[in-house]
Amino acid sequence: MTTSKPSTRDRILVAATDLFGLRGVDAVSLDQIAAEVGVAKQTLLYWFPSKDELLQGVLAQAAADLVLVVEAAVRSATDDPLDRIDAVVRAVFRPAVRRPALLGLIREVSRLPGPVAASLTDQLRPLADRAHAYLRAEMDAGRLRRADPGLVAALSYATVTGIATEPEALRVNGWEPTAAGLRRLRDELLAFLRAALAP
Amino acid sequence: MTTSKPSTRDRILVAATDLFGLRGVDAVSLDQIAAEVGVAKQTLLYWFPSKDELLQGVLAQAAADLVLVVEAAVRSATDDPLDRIDAVVRAVFRPAVRRPALLGLIREVSRLPGPVAASLTDQLRPLADRAHAYLRAEMDAGRLRRADPGLVAALSYATVTGIATEPEALRVNGWEPTAAGLRRLRDELLAFLRAALAP
């Protein structure tokens, strides 16, 4: 549902996503976002009645983007379950590399309980449910090693977001959060998944 | 370096750890922490000259605890590398289940760049370096499947913290963040690690 030319509302959404993701929601003031967009704070509050609703708007957009990316990856993959998993993981990593703020923001919000986090969870649930059902079906068909599909999905989700959203934290492991480093980590994760899920 | 009876300083540290971890650093005011401890805000500022230094104190304690737990686990394990990895993962999960705030806080701080995060990274680096060296040695000895030890360490760290610190986020995968659920997830992770690292 993106309009063709960037409206004020869209520009606010983009700037807020980046700033929230980069510095953390609480650390970013409406004034800073407004300055980044080049409008007055009141214009923000015109489009989004409160900071909370702005955050919700940002998250709705981010979740929608994530859903689109994953669905495109699924459609473009072959029938082989390991290939599909591969494609989805790569798809999730791609925007995370290009725009680390997005997944980082999702993760920050999910960390604390509350209505905003609950709403986000609701938006991502269909995606998770489909992955869940898919894994179960493939395991039943003997094309993946049997395991609890919910646990596998949760595990993969935790790992992917853990890597993609907090590359700075991984420095403690002597690893550098460059784009090349992220790709190597992604490939290692894929190797892990193959080793653990191959029938 | 813990004293035998809980001093005011220690009580402040405990309360701050829990509150920071539970609600996020920015969302917790010094007044709230003081109220929790049962002292005046000034007493906090007497022991820790600023909120930033309080945060650093909390992190130093948390990092030290983590180091102790992991080292104890390593000492108590057998020589088999998979058993050792198993023991370490279980050790990291244990405090995370009992006191989710701790690892969550570490992760939150690591998320944003800055001097506080850098200092924390420095405190955890020895641990990471030892894990790194250990994995490399075992791989060289043929007792683990060959892989980039830095990547394996980073991957495991990301997964463990991803699971342990953000159980709420994993609800999207139809999983419940109970203690039993955490244990099942931990066991699944261990199975993954065995499958991927067995020689």
Place this chain on the structure above:
DNA sequence: ATCGCTCTCTACCATATGGTAGACAAGATG
């Protein structure tokens, strides 16, 4: 007793922030 040290307290302040009130300009519509 009194000095000095440690620890805790009661005010108080400067600042930043989210949010409100309302004016002003530009079209669209009658």
Place this chain on the structure above:
DNA sequence: CATCTTGTCTACCATATGGTAGAGAGCGAT
């Protein structure tokens, strides 16, 4: 022209927060 809607702005406010200044209580040492 008059009016209504949309979008942006300037000015202002109430509040919360991190931090400062300084006083006083308890207590061991001289």
